[in-house]
Amino acid sequence: MSEAAGDCTTGVLRSACLMAGIDPGDAELLRHGENAIYRLPGDTVVRISRPGQQVAAHREVMVARWLEASGVDAVRVAPSIEQPVEVDGRAVTFWRELPPHHHGTPAQVAGALKNLHSLTPPSTFDLGELAPFVRVDARIDGASFLSDDDRHWMREHLKNLRRRWEKLPIGLPWCVIHGDAWVGNVVAAEDGRVILLDLERTSLGPPEWDLVHTAIKRSSFGWISANQYREFCDAYGYDVMEWEGFGLLRDIREFRMTTMAVQTATTDPGWREQAGHRLMCIRRLAGERPWLDWRVLE
Known part of the structure; x- marks a missing residue:
């Protein structure tokens, strides 16, 4: 698992993955900004919020599922995982990795x-x-x-x-x-x-x-x-x-x-x-x- 210097989210990632029944080994840190974003082997991306964002994360999951049901192209929630998972006051959500892409015009x-x-x-x-x-x-x-x-x-x-x-x-x-x-x-x-x-x-x-x-x-x-x-x-x-x-x-x-x-x-x-x-x-x-x-x- 790669880790940026001083990053404190890898422990949260390990705990959340174990709670979700996913192997956190070989996770790759993609970005650490407003949220920490990790890629897991396969096609799963994990998003770790700042503390206190559980309500927002729960609503985001519901929005994603609603957009999918509405036929709108949007990021998809990883299936068969009860989420968000909460670890140390942070909301952790699991998403399907996007196909190859670039910024939209x-x-x-x-x-x-x-x-x-x-x-x-x-x-x-x-x-x-x-x-x-x-x-x-x-x-x-x-x-x-x-x-x-x-x-x-x-x-x-x-x-x-x-x-x-x-x-x-x-x-x-x-x-x-x-x-x-x-x-x-x-x-x-x-x-x-x-x-x-x-x-x-x-x-x-x-x-x-x-x-x-x-x-x-x-x-x-x-x-x-x-x-x-x-x-x-x-x-x-x-x-x-x-x-x-x-x-x-x-x-x-x-x-x-x-x-x-x-x-x-x-x-x-x-x-x-x-x-x-x-x-x-x-x-x-x-x-x-x-x-x-x-x-x-x-």
């Missing part, structure tokens, strides 16, 4: 989102509503490397965003949304399927929340071209940048992306320069958008 992301947004919500469980500020407070509180001034500004900015969210302009009808629809969570398989991943934020909410992920890649960071963004809008049939609520959702997404970098930098000093740069940008101390020096956080 903006147009493919738009098509997958349009299909998801057209679904009738499930009747057998409650999807819940979008929680746009989930985990943000904890990320700020845990960022001990930041100055008191930076954390004070972030807390005040969060208060302001919450006040603005209460007055979100009317837009498209609320529907089933993915909740974290960046291109890494919408992948294209070699067999032509476009597959949704990371379903823990799937909920009821404004469809613009999903669309703004791609929009800011153009307007805030210059990560995609004008032509790619046009293809995204054409495939979905709507340009979220023309909606009066776009500025608010853009600001929330940029703030969430900054706090995610701050969280990563708390344990990985190599990300502190990037976290500080993002904070300078949203504080309007590093020029106007597009901010071309934002690195993609894998």
Whole structure:
């Protein structure tokens, strides 16, 4: 079993696999970010949450099973395992490994989102509503490397965003949304399927929340071209940048992306320069958008 330096999740992995009746030997750590992701021999991928995410993990499993029954291409739960498994306060879930794939194009992301947004919500469980500020407070509180001034500004900015969210302009009808629809969570398989991943934020909410992920890649960071963004809008049939609520959702997404970098930098000093740069940008101390020096956080 491979293990990143300082990683504390291999013990959780061993215990969860034994509880599920799976051999954890030769597990490979794929990623250690918001969640720890391991690959087991065969076709099983194990996802270990941060502490306290049992409810979210249970709902994600239900969402995955519902999407499968609805004929939507999405990550599939590993069969014949009662899950999530809880170990030391962490939720552990087991998934079928994806076929060979690559990040979806903006147009493919738009098509997958349009299909998801057209679904009738499930009747057998409650999807819940979008929680746009989930985990943000904890990320700020845990960022001990930041100055008191930076954390004070972030807390005040969060208060302001919450006040603005209460007055979100009317837009498209609320529907089933993915909740974290960046291109890494919408992948294209070699067999032509476009597959949704990371379903823990799937909920009821404004469809613009999903669309703004791609929009800011153009307007805030210059990560995609004008032509790619046009293809995204054409495939979905709507340009979220023309909606009066776009500025608010853009600001929330940029703030969430900054706090995610701050969280990563708390344990990985190599990300502190990037976290500080993002904070300078949203504080309007590093020029106007597009901010071309934002690195993609894998």
